[in-house]
Amino acid sequence: MDGPLREEKRARPEARKAPIFPSTGPSGHRQRMRWRVLQRGASSLADYEILEMLLFPGVPRRDTKPLAKALLNHFGSLAAVLGASEDALRAAGVGPANCKLLGLVPSIADRMGTPDSVCRTDIGSWDNLLAYCDTHYAGLPAGSLRVLFLDSRNQLLEDEAVPADGLTAESARGQMVSPALEKAQQDSPVRQAVAGILQRALALHASALITVRLAEPSFTPDRQMAADSLFVQALLKNAPLLTVELHDHLVLQNGAWRSFRLVGQDW
Template sequence: MARRGGNGATVPPRDVPFRDTGPQGHRARMRTRVLTAGAASLADYEIVEMLLFYGIPRRDTKPMAKALINRFGSLAALLSASSDALHGAGLTDGTALPLMLPACAAACLSRQEPVTRAHVGDWDAVMTYCDIMLADAPPGQLRILFLDSGNHVIADEPLPATLDGGELDALQRHILLRALDVHATAFVGVRIASSWPPSPGQIDRDTVLMQAISHHAQTLSLTVQDHLLLGRGRWISLRQERRL
């Protein structure tokens, strides 16, 4: 409860700390700044200060952050420093590790190749894709080309061997769930025929599977564009055969 001083002014209780004071309140404000204004709102030493939060949980990290930047000369030099250099500056493993993570993440990102999705908007493009990308696919394999609304290949996946040839319901469920997982709007089935021409039984089994999937796909706003059987430079399209 508040008390009154000698001049009648209200004096806060001595045993109640001010709200949001100390390192924890400062850290909360720093995090809020990053979330609302982005990391560009931080000075170089403040970035280091925040990285040190994870190695120093209960102490003001600003003095150390400024000292480290002064020692190494810049933020970039500090964040690219070796483990030995950081230890030489007096840091423990626990405080050095957070400062090494940005360089590790940057190295991983630099190795990522830009994603270029193949466009299969017409019959020739589909066949060219299959000739190039599926040339080494094993005979008998069933693959699904998942497409976005612009007919770009989002994912090209073989059906697990444990499912292919199994129960129809399990096959349907797997393909439809994968289509939803990758946010596909359409897909093309591709069977690498074990022999050519493929057996009538193989054609019939694939037809039954794709007809069943096509029926259920409509309720999910998915389209089965076609199903191809490929082998020896030849192909059969279930859609052109009027089986889809």
């Protein structure tokens, strides 16, 4: 019979070749979920759907939705599922491979929440130390006293100013000190400054120190070294008691420098 009905019957087999869904099995469902994540982000997924996707690798040919919902019912929340022990997950029906995978998620989250390692300045050579001083101290006022706190690899933890009260060039000229005067200086600004530096070193877990003085214009570097002698000696005496090493005391002035350690002055 040649009519519209005949033409319609001929068209039906062609229509059946294009199903509504590419797949009705688990693989099609997984493909659609992946598409959602790619198009809308993981925030578009419900908790059970996130858990479904986490279970995909360990359950390659089976729908993971029933297990995901059962786990949420059993443990109460997604966080509780991810924080559960391997034994608890196995008892709830999770296979060995997925137990290992789910156990990785909290560790990954902790790692992502940890700040990246800080890239610290290496002060382990004279060239590095002097280059650092040239770069960072060019604009500081004369008379400034800095302390570099270093770790066990001579990498810079902090660079901080030492309060100038009582530690200026005029207040300590490195003269011979009598025992009575030395005892009287126990409460002096020098002692207080040393105590503050060492307390800060403990707080930073510093292994070593370098102190740097920018010499006064009216002082030669050598005279400035003599003026700082009491301060340096107090650090040398007390730092080892806290397992902190004083590497050196440096005096800088207009590109010239002096080192207590190299000069050997009371070191």
